[in-house]
Amino acid sequence: MTPGPRPRDRRAENIPAPQGRPRPLRPKRVTVIGGGIAGLSAATILAEHGVKVTVIEAEDHLGGRVGAWPVEADRTMSRGFHAFFRQYYNLRDLLSRADPELHRLEPVDDYPLTHRRGLTDTFASIPRTPPFNLLGFVWRSPTFPLHRLLDVDIPAAVELIDVEFPATYRQYDGESAADFLDRLRFPEEARHLALEVFARSFFADPADFSAGELIAMFHTYFAGSAEGLLFDVPVDDYDTALWAPLADYLTELGVQIRTGEMVTSLEATSSGWMVSTGDHEVHGDAVVLAADPARARELLRASHDSIVPTAVTAQEWLENIDSLTNAPAFAVLRLWLGAPVADHRSAFLGTSGYDVLDNVSVLERFEDGASRWAQSHHGSVLELHAYALDIDADPSEQDRASIVARLLSDLHQVYPETAHLPIVDQELLITADCPLTDTRPWDERPEAVTPVPGLVVAGDYVRCNLPVALMERAATTGYMAANHLLSSWRVEGTPLWSPPTRGLLRRGVLGRLGRGVLGRLGRGVLGQAR
Incomplete structure (x- = not known):
């Protein structure tokens, strides 16, 4: 595989890959649970080294928390804006598989951060x-x-x-x-x-x-x-720009991608691992558990009796995983407006000091699909975020209506012209499936490598000794999980990059x-x- 774009930073650190033969001597099969960044990263590295991979994703689309899906023929929804910083070396390496020059990412000229009191940093x-x-x-x-x-x-x-x-x-x-x-x-x-x-x-x-x-x-x-300090954004919705092209690349490598299937259990067997999805069973030599942290904990609890006998330290590890918690709920409100916002509005604006609003994106500034909708309706497509909400992950209709009203109130303060723009349509997402990176001791957080033979974990909640986080930690731990499995079969892995440590x-x-x-x-x- 041709390496992706090299870091600009001369102090960026290269972590060499495990050494070994190019491919396994005997066929190996791995089931990847979760089709987000972590799961796709692991699947990519394994498949490139000759492993037969099956990816099982509960949603109907790939990308996990960086996913997008259609809500109408001409409109899409997502779980919110993500900034693709130039420091995200391993994520960008992954995306380069289907987009070698990363043409599907474009730079944002600036992203102002404004406080309610009026001060703004750029x-x-x-x-x-x-x-x-x-x-x-x-x-x-x-x-x-x-x-x-x-x-x-x-x-x-x-x-x-x-x-x-x-x-x-x-x-x-x-x-x-x-x-x-x-x-x-x-x-x-x-x-x-x-x-x-x-x-x-x-x-x-x-x-x-x-x-x-x-x-x-x-x-x-x-x-x-x-x-x-600047970053890039995809030129279209996440699925169109990123995950559909990567899925095509993986399919060409022989990866089987199964979306819309919920894994119900995983079981260690005498010959490897069995993953059940209710109506189907997938057998393999190993499992990459790359589901969101709450779902990962549920699966491990259900599989406790199968996993514990495989390793002396498995019980302690399972208890440690089970003690992890999720971050509070967050909200994403997407608005299709019947008239445009002011021309000088930034593609992305971070906010602070408001009731619930944390940032605003003007999507037609960079997403092709949103741009087409805005042009045809002479309007704008906005996305509002609210983090760390004090509400349930499954809120009542009253709570949902309250969040919408509070977000709109904040928006009208930040972009006053929006108070007079008609809302053609809106979509609200409230969920709480992100990990809470709390104050627990660093060494008590789970690593990609587990004490259970043939089981590795990946995701942005997984401990990584490099200074990376969020999407980049998901990609990096996916690479690490794959490298560990390959090394156990004496197969070479893939090198990693890190910002200076x-x-x-x-x-x-x-x-x-x-x-x-x-x-x-x-x-x-x-x-x-x-």
Whole structure:
């Protein structure tokens, strides 16, 4: 397989693949449970190395939490906007299988982050390479007035760039993002726009979200990578642009993709594994469990008696998996408007300080299908997100109506012209199937490799020692799960890429110099502020 696009960042780290023969000596069959990013990543690597793969997905479409589906002949719905950052090396490598030059991703010129009080940060003109990106952001940002830097706790601020993974993850065991931000003492607007947005992108309240994950994301997107702060978006809905082409690629490799089938149980047998879907049984040598975390826990509970006898440590591992929790519910409201929003509206806007609104996308700015609808109806297609809602995952009609009303109220404040635009149609999705990356000890989180022979797990809830998260963690752990199975059969795997695992203050002579310069700079800035 030809490698995908190489990282721009010269400090990006390559993790070599396990070595071995090109293909198994004897036929191997693997069942992948889940057709999201993690499952498709694992299926791709396994199939490319000669393994017979069956992918079973409960939904009628692929992509998991990055899926899209039709709601009318000319309209689609999704689970919400996703930013494809240039640091997502392994995800982009996966997508390059069906799109070698990644032409189905296009750059977003900017993504403003605005606070209800009126302050807005942008990223378009900020340098890409650290530390100049960090200095450029602070210099240009209205949320960092010089006199307010007096309040910042300098030692805590240094923690944002004095990182080394995976040790940094462990350093913050038991500490929440909210607790760390309290220690940091950034100005309130800066806290919301520059840092808290990372916690909410995990669908989590900062009080429940891991400080180590927050710092890792600050490093990955901001202070530790030379890929820049901007991102790409698909040129059409996720299925059309990404997953249908990848499904064609996998089918050509012999992968059997079965959508609309719910796995009811998995069982370890004397000859391997049996996966049941009610009416069908799929037999194989191994299983990649890449379902969403709640569904994975349900399947493992149902399979407890079959799994425990296979390994001495399986019971403890199962209990650890079962203790994981999901993040609160989130909402996606898609609106088809009968008149267009103002021409100057950004393709994507992050928001903070509003009742429930976390971001707004103007989909016709980048999705071909939405653009065609907007042109034919002289309107706009908007998507609104609300994270970490205090409602049930299966809300009443009254609760659903309340969420719509609150989102629309926030939207009318952010984009005032929308208060007068007719709504042709709307779709609301509320669900709670995302993992909660909480403050539990790092080493208690599950890895891709399990103590159960022939069973591996993959997903964005799976522990990965690299500074990656969200879609990239799903792709990376999918690669890791596949590599482990291939290595167990003495078959070569696929290399991984990672953003730098060390921060600016951990890089040899530069780090030692940086500590001194940072200290003098901090004292100088504070002196000027006084």
